[in-house]
Amino acid sequence: MILTERYLPITQQKNADDVIIIKNLHKSFGSNAVLNGIDLTVEKGENLVVLGKSGSGKSVLIKCLVALITPDEGEISVLGTPIDGLNYSALNALRIKVGFLFQTAALYDSMTVAENLAFPLKRHFKNLTDKEREDRIKAVLDDVGLVEAIDKMPSELSGGMRKRIGLARTLILEPEIVLYDEPTTGLDTITSREISELIVDIQQKRKTTAIIITHDMACARLTSDRIAVLNEGVIHAEGTYNELEQSKDKWVQSFFNV
Amino acid sequence: MKPKTIIAEPRRELFPGLKSAFANTGEATVFALRFFKEVFVPPYEWKELLKQCFKIGYKSLTLVAITGFIMGLVLTLQSRPTMAEFGAESWIPGMVSISLVREIAPVITALICAGKISSGIGAELGSMKVTEQIDAMEVSGINPFKYLVVTRIVAATLMIPLLVIFADAVGIVGSYIGININGDVSMRRFFAQAVNSLDFIDLIPATIKTFFFGFFIGFIGCFKGYNAAQGTESVGKAANSAVVTASLGIFIMDMLAVQITDFLY
Numbered sequence: 054m055i056l057t058e059r060y061l062p063i064t065q066q067k068n069a070d071d072v073i074i075i076k077n078l079h080k081s082f083g084s085n086a087v088l089n090g091i092d093l094t095v096e097k098g099e100n101l102v103v104l105g106k107s108g109s110g111k112s113v114l115i116k117c118l119v120a121l122i123t124p125d126e127g128e129i130s131v132l133g134t135p136i137d138g139l140n141y142s143a144l145n146a147l148r149i150k151v152g153f154l155f156q157t158a159a160l161y162d163s164m165t166v167a168e169n170l171a172f173p174l175k176r177h178f179k180n181l182t183d184k185e186r187e188d189r190i191k192a193v194l195d196d197v198g199l200v201e202a203i204d205k206m207p208s209e210l211s212g213g214m215r216k217r218i219g220l221a222r223t224l225i226l227e228p229e230i231v232l233y234d235e236p237t238t239g240l241d242t243i244t245s246r247e248i249s250e251l252i253v254d255i256q257q258k259r260k261t262t263a264i265i266i267t268h269d270m271a272c273a274r275l276t277s278d279r280i281a282v283l284n285e286g287v288i289h290a291e292g293t294y295n296e297l298e299q300s301k302d303k304w305v306q307s308f309f310n311v
Numbered sequence: 312m313k314p315k316t317i318i319a320e321p322r323r324e325l326f327p328g329l330k331s332a333f334a335n336t337g338e339a340t341v342f343a344l345r346f347f348k349e350v351f352v353p354p355y356e357w358k359e360l361l362k363q364c365f366k367i368g369y370k371s372l373t374l375v376a377i378t379g380f381i382m383g384l385v386l387t388l389q390s391r392p393t394m395a396e397f398g399a400e401s402w403i404p405g406m407v408s409i410s411l412v413r414e415i416a417p418v419i420t421a422l423i424c425a426g427k428i429s430s431g432i433g434a435e436l437g438s439m440k441v442t443e444q445i446d447a448m449e450v451s452g453i454n455p456f457k458y459l460v461v462t463r464i465v466a467a468t469l470m471i472p473l474l475v476i477f478a479d480a481v482g483i484v485g486s487y488i489g490i491n492i493n494g495d496v497s498m499r500r501f502f503a504q505a506v507n508s509l510d511f512i513d514l515i516p517a518t519i520k521t522f523f524f525g526f527f528i529g530f531i532g533c534f535k536g537y538n539a540a541q542g543t544e545s546v547g548k549a550a551n552s553a554v555v556t557a558s559l560g561i562f563i564m565d566m567l568a569v570q571i572t573d574f575l576y
Binding site for chain 2: 116119148151157161162173176223226248292
C-alpha cells in the first residue's frame, strides 16, 4: 500500500520551500479539545493568516511551534527541524530563528526600550561591541519608525507603539520566521492599518516567512498571501483572500460578512 | 409509564485539599531540583545577581534597622523591671545580646523580609507571567529560570544573613539606648558585657539558619510568582501566598534548627 503524503513521517516530507510543517496536531486542556488534528504547511517567504473566532486555538497553534505549549499528539517541523525531542539548548537555537510578537507585546516593564532590545542581543551576539549593538538597535527602531522612543519606558508608550517596539525586539535577532499573535487587537483602525503595513514591509524587506493570527479582516486582507480558517480545532478552509471571499461556505462567509 | 430518570450524583473527592497539597509539594520539589541543576551551570547572570543583591539587601536596610532598633529597645525596657526585682540588671546586656543573636533577630528579620521580599518577588514574577514577559524571554532563546529565579534565590540566600547580622548590631545599640533611659551605663561597659556574653555557639548556628531562611524566602517568592495562573487576580494570590508560606516555613525551620542545635551542642 502506498502511503499518502499526509501519513508520511515529517522527516520524509522533503519540500525545500516548506519552512513550517504541521501534521495531525492535537491539543486539549482538560476535557476541552482545542486542536483536533491540524495539518498545515507554510512556504518560505509566505505570509499565512490564520483566521478563527476567539478561543478557537489560534494562539495555541503558534505557541506549539515555539514549544511554549507541548502538543498532545502530532508532528511539527520548523526550518527542517522536528521540534519534538529537541533538547533545551537546541530548542533555544531554533527559537532565535523564530520571532514571536505577543498580543500584549510583552515588553519587559523594568527596562527601557533600548534595554528591551539589547537584552536578547547581549545574550546571542556576545561579540558585538557597544557601538555595534547601539547601531543595530537604532536600525531596527528605524525600521518600525520609533527611533525617538529609544530611552522611554514601556509604561510611557501607547498600545500601537508597544506593538512596534515588541516587533522591533522580535526583529533584532533577524529571525527567518515571525509569528504574530493578534497584532492589531486593541488598536484603533488607523494604527491597525499601520501595523498591517509594517508586517508587509518586513516581509518584503527582510524576506521573512510569517504566520499571522487574527480575526481582523482588514489585517488579513492587507497582510495575507494565503488564509487558513480554523473551526472546531481543524483547518476548515484554505485559500487566498479573494478565493475565500467568494466561498459559499457559511462558516467562511461569517468572517467576510461582518 | 414514564421511565424513572436517574441523575448520577457528582463524584465527591475525599480530602480534595490533600490532593492539591501533594501536587504543590511535588511541583515545589521539581522547582527546587531545577534550581540546584541550573545554579552551577554557566552562563551566569552576574549583573542581574548584583542588582537583586542591591534590591534585597541595600533596599531593606532601613526597614531592618528600624525593626532591629525597636527589638533591642523594647526587650530591654520590658525585661528591666523583672531583672531589677532579682537585682540582676547587670545581666541585661548579655541577656539581650544572646536573645537577639540566637533567636529574635534572625526570626523577626526573616519575617520582615518574608513580607517585603517574598511578596515582592511573587508579585513581580507573577505579573511578568501574566503579561507574557516570561514567555517572551523563553521564545527569544533566553532561559528565564536562570535570569529571574536563580538570581533572586541566590541573592536572598546571601543577603538575609547579612541583614540579620546588621539587625543584631542595631538591636544591641537599641538596647544600650533603652538601658540608658532610666539609668547610666557607659557605652564601653555595655558593649563589653554584651559581646563577652556571646559565644561562637550562639553565633554560628544562628547564622547558618539564616542562610536557610534566605533561601526559603527567595524560593517561595519565585515558586509562587513563576507558577502564577493567568489573570491579574493570580498576581495578588501569588504575593499573598508567598508571604504566608514563607512566614510559616520560617517558624518551622526555626523550630527544627533549635532542635538540631540542642542535639549537637
